[in-house]
Amino acid sequence: MRWSNLFIPTLRDAPAEAEAVSHQLLVRGGFIRQLQSGHYSMLPLGWKIHKKVSAIIREEMDAIGGQEFLLPAMHPADLWQKSGRWETMGEEMFRFVDRKGADQALGMTHEEVFASLGTEITSYRHLPQIWYQIQTKFRDEPRPKSGLLRVREFAMKDSYSFDIDDEGLNTSFDLHHGAYVQIFSRLGLDAFPVEASSGAMGGSASVEFMVESDAGEDDVARCLSCGYSANVERASTALIPIENRSSGDEPESFPTPDVRTIAALAELGHSPEHQIKTLVYVVDGELTLILLRGDHPFLEQKFIDITGAGDLRPATGEEIRSALGASPGSLGAVGVTNLPIYVDLALQNRSGMATGANTDDVHYSGVDVQRDINVTKWVDVRAILEGEPCTNCGDPITITRCIEAGHIFKLGRRYAEAMGTTVLDSEGKSQTLTMGSYGIGVERAMAAVAETHHDENxxxxxxxxxxxxxxxxxxxxxxxxxxxxxxxxxxxxxxxxxxxxxxxxxxxxxxxxxxxxxxxxxxxxxxxxxxxxxxxxxxxxxxxxxxxxxxxxxxxxxxxxxxxxxxxxxx
RNA sequence: CGGGUAGUGGCGCAGAUUGGUAGCGCGCCUCGUUCGGGGCGAGGAGGUCGUGGGUCAAAUCCCGCCUACCCGACCA
The missing domain is CATH 3.40.50.800 (Anticodon-binding domain)
Structure with a gap:
């Protein structure tokens, strides 16, 4: 092509609202223009890249036996009601009513549609199947940001595997893992796989492909010695051992006027690692205590993954007071028997601990967690901290900011069950299929490349x-x-x-x-x-x-x- | 949704404190000159100052709304 005939509107200055480097350069270079927050037009140059990225993805998907489809972007409500996601997706799904009065949604992903097409797979002889498409997804993000990195309308390659058993699913999953490694390598992206939380999708194994970048939105815990890597949403580390302080026969109360925080209590000689932090949450409508070591942050995503909770929010001051008789700052779980109490694993075998006494301005010392607290369930719900020892090799963990460039996971039978996706096995018995779901965002991949491949010019x-x-x-x-x-x-x-x-x-x-x-x-x-x-x-x-x-x-x-x-x- | 910032020509910005009918740089058009790293000169085009209201009069002051960006919450 001749430049004189091309529409390449380059700019000497980036628009003031562009902050991320990829955003600035893609706009300045005449690749994209914003239509509204989270919606970008692909100009000729941007669209050429888009097509080349898509072509690479297609080649690698075809290479593992994937078959390309193109599904509707607009879906009837009842499809999503069947899977239960009409309710659970909440405000992130674009919805509207058509002229007939029927509820409609714009697809955020296509598990439902593919699973319902999957009902026409009738025999185990036709398995496995890998189906994919490159389609526009719509998500009403609360806050689109960083140019192409987080938008409300974007192209995604989503693929779905159908298998009759776990072994088949594992194979399909591994095939995708390999294809993704190839794809990112060909895109010039230094992407590495990490263990991930499955989030709202449900399912078991879940691996994200991460590209290191300050513009990213995920934190990844990595051990540079043994290679362990996991999204902090599910990462765990070993604990540096702490010697328990001596406990008496029972907790001892002591006055703590104006002591409301971990730091304030530490000043009275109870350092944070010898404190129990008591959080009160409302979990699916039920008031719940969550206990952590004083210096450990709570990670909601871990709690949700472990408990399967749908709705999680901190309790209000009034809710706390009426249930426990004290205000935040003096809360504790000693003697509480009428509420579920989830206790972080870091508190196992701990004694000589300090915690609130559920009376304002009073705390306990000498608490033995096992003895004095009615633990409902031990859980790993703490956020790990940089420098803590790796569970595998003991070397310090580093935390890196990353862009999530791809995500693959094993869905299991949830969607197949909802849609009635079954086949007859070799013995003529009906079996529900097990599915995998695998995604790569095309524009995000472009942005990730831009983010990692540029200089001052x-x-x-x-x-x-x-x-x-x-x-x-x-x-x-x-x-x-x-x-x-x-x-x-x-x-x-x-x-x-x-x-x-x-x-x-x-x-x-x-x-x-x-x-x-x-x-x-x-x-x-x-x-x-x-x-x-x-x-x-x-x-x-x-x-x-x-x-x-x-x-x-x-x-x-x-x-x-x-x-x-x-x-x-x-x- | 909470906190913060900002809307003036295609892009970057000034003007606002002290209300009186808008200016600069880049870009764009024409001519001349220049020609191996965003040159120079001359002449031009282009703006309901986000929007609605208040005030004799508003880019400027006051109130409402909209939009965009950043932090947080949220988020396959």
Missing amino acids: GLMWPMSITPYEVVITLLKTDHTESVASAEQIYNELSESGIDVLLDDREERPGVKFADSELIGIPLRVTIGPRGLENGIAELNTRSNNQQTEISLDSVVGEVTNLVTEGRSKSS
């Missing part, structure tokens, strides 16, 4: 997804020889299937150089009178800013080699 696309593989920078558009030479190289490269961009604009060289760097084309061939006199062109590599002079007649061959090499290279 602009983007640096990997050859695999760059909108153009090479740009020919024609320095003087009124210099006949230059034009002829550039045209010839342009034609020859085009004919050999290279994605080539000819910068034939009547602009000053500086503008052309700056623009080509901003939009991140991997290779640049500079044609100008000065070089032509000596029969040479200049070849510039964006990723390392290397510049070499090569003879005019070797340009096509050299560029073709570099492009071919770059396309097949996985990072």
